[in-house]
Amino acid sequence: MRGTSGDGAAEPELGLSLSDVGEYAVISVTGEIDMYTAPKLREAVRQLSSEGRMRVAIDLTPTEFCDSTGLGVLIGARRRLSDSGGSLVVVCANPRIRKLLDLTGLDKVLDVRETVPGE
Template sequence: MNLNIDIQEREHIQHVSLSGEIDAYTAPKLKESILPLTQSSEAEVVVDLQSVTYMDSTGLGVFISALKSTKEYGSQLTLINPQERVYRLFKITGLTEIINIDTDSTVRGGL
């Protein structure tokens, strides 16, 4: 399966809607799309994971890279609406402690 990436800017916030699978095949495309969004001071990037049906460790690596980029450039990253199995991957790796993940779809109006 492929990964669909839809990026829209609303109210100075980059909204990224993902659907499909994030794995070794699709992660490079995701990284190419997300990292530039984080490389602007004061940028806010909200990634909606609601339609992500599968993610492996390469997907986690993309989000860790994006988080490092936000620290370097002074931007913000928020992940919203992960499905339970995707959220569990962040949880068991301890990434819920360092990446802002909101399971409430009302974050900034959701997507």
């Protein structure tokens, strides 16, 4: 591991911030989505749906890294919301993360956009 104080921490960092854009609850994700941090994102989506917020946008534009666990959370979030009559939009203007979605075919399964609808 490289880095100095704070930079080579044993556990990756994940930051979530919530905002509203039109009828969407937007979760902006910074840092890394992996097996250690993905449960935090899963819980954020679960919390929104339990509050009746059924239109959710997950903004991966500021995300630095996403592994298969993170991709699984996106699929699970889509399923959870659509089963309840809601919808998920994945916002991704980050070329690295967008390439990951394209390579895995998730760009065909998920509603991937450059911006949050209504922005």
